[in-house]
């Protein structure tokens with residue numbers, strides 16, 4: 289089975305010379321393998337196409353994918369958006385009593401799965417010419433496990449509740465205070481109890497539009513849990529939350545799953561592992577097609593994902609395996625220290641920060657871990673000389689490049705133009721091209737308008753615009769947000785290489801433990817009381833830093849026997865108790 293896909297967000301018929309049409313050997317022989325439709329957009333006939341692949345390489349915008357698929361998939365198509373549009377094959381089966389996870393790259397169809405299972409999209413089974421129709425769906429699924437589920441969806445006797453991916457957008461559609469929203473949810477559950485559990489008490493009377501991302505995330509999760517529904521979907525519940533909150537939210541979702549069906553999309557693998565019991569991996573080609581693979585136990589699914597090879601399906605989706613070090617590697621710093629800073633303090637009207645003394649080396653990536661709002665940005669601004677400490681003096685001024693946690697782009701322009709606005713002539717440097725543009729696959733984004741980018745795409749653009757600048761210190765605040773697990777691993781490599789090759793250093797705030805493990809040479813540990821007091825110590829070597837950080841959280845990690853990846857221990861399990869008493873919270 290051969291599919292021809294046109295990535296509509298890349299196709300720019302006004303800016304190209306219709307290379308696909310011009311060079312297609314079949315068209316040249318006089319048939320209609322490609323016809324130019326409305327506004328010059330090519331329509332590719334899958335029946336006539338011989339799969340030579342010439343159009344793929346000729347298209348200047350990388351907008352065409354011609355892909356050979358296993359024949360058996362043909363019968364299992366669930367939905368197709370348009371003639372040369374995205375196709376989804378197979379579906380996960382919702383189940384009561386356990387959290388089901390969906391894991392796969394961005395653009396592989398996870399949201400489409402949720403839209404179908406929540407009844408927002410009636411699947412058309414590949415007949416894109418007309419709207420999907422329940423009778424046809426029920427006929428196709430007769431005698432399968434999904435039949436009952438679809439019958440209930442068709443009769444509207446199943447009530448779905450969805451926590452959307454982009455919580456930042458909620459204040460635009462919902463107004464009022466946290467308490468008004470949560471007490472207004474139509475359901476019988478106790479809002480006050482959940483407000484307490486999710487640490488929302490302090491912000492009860494606050495307007496939604498005044499909330500931080502992490503607060504909005506917890507409010508959105510609470511509002512979803514409070515709904516009286518039969519199936520609950522959580523699309524990336526961890527973004528903007530610190531690790532303590534991620535684990536806390538996971539427990540709330542797990543409890544919900546004992547009585548209800550729950551499906552979660554999550555890219556923080558330590559959290560997905562902790563949260564879900566069964567995981568469906570999704571593979572395919574971004575924007576072209578996605579296949580839901582067989583369910584696996586969470587452990588097996590994540591190990592398989594890291595290995596990059598689906599054995600049962602015989603599909604390789606990455607040409608290397610992602611591995612973790614059981615012992616932190618020893619780093620030498622031949623280029624010596626970039627900065628030695630003394631104890632520093634800074635007081636604002638309602639927040640004060642104090643730090644210990646420390647050293648930043650050339651080429652070092654320092655992970656900054658700890659709760660939100662304990663002074664990480666304030667600290668780095670003092671280091672870079674942007675903010676004068678009240679006590680203590682930073683010896684020299686350093687050039688700082690900063691990627692904030694919440695990314696907004698004020699311009700209305702293409703990504704290419706935006707990169708030029710941010711980087712100027714550096715956008716043409718060999719360094720940017722080789723170390724940033726290539727690895728972050730910026731070429732695929734350049735022609736898009738900055739206003740049309742998805743969260744993950746915006747994150748890549750912001751990373752490129754920051755790492756492309758020459759600087760002494762890069763401050764990256766939650767670079768993993770909205771990136772899929774694969775992109776997180778790639779981004780970690782990009783940051784490490786930029787810092788090593790340019791003899792700079794990076795301070796990276798993030799809450800995804802796997803990401804921190806892959807990116808950081810050392811750790812600064814922040815503690816205190818969010819929004820009022822911050823205490824920062826370090827940088828420490830990874831073992832000391834992880835132990836201090838996880839001790840504050842009261843969480844230990846064991847190692848997976850097969851892949852050595854860290855896994856959260858159950859609180860008070862034998863290993864948890866042993867590790868706590870020996871003081872080895874991470875590298876046990």
Ligand code: ADP
Pocket residue numbers: 369373374392393394395396397398399400401574575576
């Ligand atoms: P994921 O959630 O895994 O990131 P999505 O389900 O959002 O993936 O999207 C998969 C692909 O489906 C997208 O790349 C896009 O090409 C296509 N798609 C999604 N929604 C629509 C739509 N309404 N119309 C046409 N194509 C769509």
Ligand code: SF4
Pocket residue numbers: 308311312313314315321322332336337338339340341342343344354
């Ligand atoms: Fe034409 Fe070859 Fe492209 Fe098929 S793959 S549309 S035959 S150029």
